[in-house]
Amino acid sequence: MTALREALASDVSSIEFSESGALRSAFGAHGRVHVDRPLPFIVIHRFDPDIAASLALEISVTSPAYIVWPAHDDAAAAVTLNAVVTEARRHFPAFLIIELSDLARPPAKPEDAPRLPPFECRIAATANPSVQIAAGRLREALEEIEIDLRHCTVGEIAPLDPAKQMLPSSGGGRSAGETIRLALPHIHLTPDGEDIYPQIFHDLQVAAFDAILKAACTFMEHSKLGAPAHYRSLGRSSFVDAARAADEKLNVICGTYDFLMAVSPINGSEAQERFAASGYEQAPEFRYRPLTVDPDEAKRALYKIDLKKVEDPMLESLFSEKRHEIDHQLSMLACRNSDRFRYASLMLYEPVDSALLAAAHDILGSRSRAPAATDRPPADCHVVAAAAHAMAARYQAIDPAFDVTIEIREDVTAGMLVSGDRLYISHDIMVPAHRLEPLLTHEVGIHLLTYVNGSQQGLQIFKRGLAGYEGVQEGLGVFAEWAVGGLTRARLRLLAGRVVAVHAMTDGASFIDVFRLMRDAHGFSAAGAFNLTTRVFRSGGFAKDAIYLRGFKTILDLLAAGRSLEPYWYGKIAPQHVAAVEELSDRGILSAPTSRPEFLAHTSFTDRVGAFCAAPSFTNLI
Numbered sequence: 001m002t003a004l005r006e007a008l009a010s011d012v013s014s015i016e017f018s019e020s021g022a023l024r025s026a027f028g029a030h031g032r033v034h035v036d037r038p039l040p041f042i043v044i045h046r047f048d049p050d051i052a053a054s055l056a057l058e059i060s061v062t063s064p065a066y067i068v069w070p071a072h073d074d075a076a077a078a079v080t081l082n083a084v085v086t087e088a089r090r091h092f093p094a095f096l097i098i099e100l101s102d103l104a105r106p107p108a109k110p111e112d113a114p115r116l117p118p119f120e121c122r123i124a125a126t127a128n129p130s131v132q133i134a135a136g137r138l139r140e141a142l143e144e145i146e147i148d149l150r151h152c153t154v155g156e157i158a159p160l161d162p163a164k165q166m167l168p169s170s171g172g173g174r175s176a177g178e179t180i181r182l183a184l185p186h187i188h189l190t191p192d193g194e195d196i197y198p199q200i201f202h203d204l205q206v207a208a209f210d211a212i213l214k215a216a217c218t219f220m221e222h223s224k225l226g227a228p229a230h231y232r233s234l235g236r237s238s239f240v241d242a243a244r245a246a247d248e249k250l251n252v253i254c255g256t257y258d259f260l261m262a263v264s265p266i267n268g269s270e271a272q273e274r275f276a277a278s279g280y281e282q283a284p285e286f287r288y289r290p291l292t293v294d295p296d297e298a299k300r301a302l303y304k305i306d307l308k309k310v311e312d313p314m315l316e317s318l319f320s321e322k323r324h325e326i327d328h329q330l331s332m333l334a335c336r337n338s339d340r341f342r343y344a345s346l347m348l349y350e351p352v353d354s355a356l357l358a359a360a361h362d363i364l365g366s367r368s369r370a371p372a373a374t375d376r377p378p379a380d381c382h383v384v385a386a387a388a389h390a391m392a393a394r395y396q397a398i399d400p401a402f403d404v405t406i407e408i409r410e411d412v413t414a415g416m417l418v419s420g421d422r423l424y425i426s427h428d429i430m431v432p433a434h435r436l437e438p439l440l441t442h443e444v445g446i447h448l449l450t451y452v453n454g455s456q457q458g459l460q461i462f463k464r465g466l467a468g469y470e471g472v473q474e475g476l477g478v479f480a481e482w483a484v485g486g487l488t489r490a491r492l493r494l495l496a497g498r499v500v501a502v503h504a505m506t507d508g509a510s511f512i513d514v515f516r517l518m519r520d521a522h523g524f525s526a527a528g529a530f531n532l533t534t535r536v537f538r539s540g541g542f543a544k545d546a547i548y549l550r551g552f553k554t555i556l557d558l559l560a561a562g563r564s565l566e567p568y569w570y571g572k573i574a575p576q577h578v579a580a581v582e583e584l585s586d587r588g589i590l591s592a593p594t595s596r597p598e599f600l601a602h603t604s605f606t607d608r609v610g611a612f613c614a615a616p617s618f619t620n621l622i
Contacts, residue, residue, distance in 0.1 A: 022238075027073065030070050034064075036064035037238075039065045043065065044099055044167065046071060051102075053188065059100060094223040096219045097180075098215070101184070103185055105186055106193075108191065123157045123158070126178065134180060182208075232587065238589070239589070243312060247319070247459045249301070256292060258419050262288070266411045286337075286538075295330040303323075324467065337539055340540070356553070363496035366493075376433035377433065399595045402449075416429070418447035435486060441481060450476075458589065463571060466573045469574045482608070484602075498536065501536040501545065514537070569593035
């Protein structure tokens, strides 16, 4: 103890905090300290370098304030803790130290051993009343954890002798009484102790860390330190360099290819002419752009990204999901123009379920009213581009960062297509006058807007899109058309036709079969049936087109349930990411959206939503 006392008495002026109160540094031989910002608590852990898969270590390094070190760095760790507590005392009259440790490892067992290691945690706490209340909240939160159909058990909170703390008190630098010790289980280890169950390890790490934040928030509340409205706002408020590096590497790989452009044909007009000339009897042949990426090489780079260094379980999950989605896209690019592309696309976009198919048939079975007569001519590519520039300019007047590119292209067969911050307009597009604003609201007011907002979130994954974002993104686009009163029955029938066409394609129907189904059974014109069928058979069979109606239904269901659409303006996200967006926003990592769709401020939109929520049904949309 003599060395420790000498260390504690040493000058800590060499430990420098930033002006914001942050600290990230190494100390001793292998110690590390991280303080995200001034906080009235810290997580500490003395680790054993010879033991892998330490849950206590993993949880510690995801905390907004932590110190981790091996036993031979005890003296330096004590000095560091003294400095952290001294700095924190400048902001808070009370301070909590949370000591983490792993329970003793159970003896190795055969792989087929019938008994699992106990799922239990142990808590000890000093006598300070606020600490005792926080320890009780920690116990409650831990006992709520269920993993792999097992519940965590926690015994009585044991007394913690201040003299037996992991690191000693400096005498004047901190109170030795404000400490909670948490010992963690080993249910993530395989019976032989040589390996781990990755999903259990991850789930337990996230759940236990969540419980620790609840305890810290309770301590702040009962110590009169100004507890936040939500305990998760105590998490990290900034990205570590490893998170930015992983995000940048994912972004670079995404930037090596344009997925939609790569899977879309470049000879649509020519193919349509030849198809018509054959009497609609000979399936067209489509040509595609050469790939700008080597899928195998990109995959190698993809899985070289070390996500374990991110030090944030939530961000690690978001990055991991995106990596798998990129992997799927690269697999699809590697098998363009083959039957394998069709099956690969189903992994990304999912098959059409019976409820969605039934809804599509109901829509197609309804009579299509003729559009209202108008003297206005349809808009060609130049008129469309001018209107798009005007809409983008209105958004840019609110947010100067809304700097997008609008381009007329001859190699775009779809009427309009957004890729990143670019809107591509087909040179031969003709848009009915009454459909111009709704379509631009879809493309500019949703796709470009969420890209621009996402690009201002600090991580580029929010502009590229979190995994699975496309369904709701396209659903929001269709919703935007409806919001401005431009979702005609003909447009809704087109979206329903896409669902039926995708279902037929995945059931084995040929291009000719689907074309005839659309033209003869569902009343689409020959040109309309060709365009619809072409989209569905892109690159060998593309299941994406079912997501428009599916996503629209998702948005309507959210509205009917009284849910807010606000999280969807932060960037390109999916419904499963709403909780993550809200937490990252609470933690100050995400900033509020700078732009929101224009239609949200329209009285007609509010009235339309109110009418729908009063009687939620597809038949009440038009």
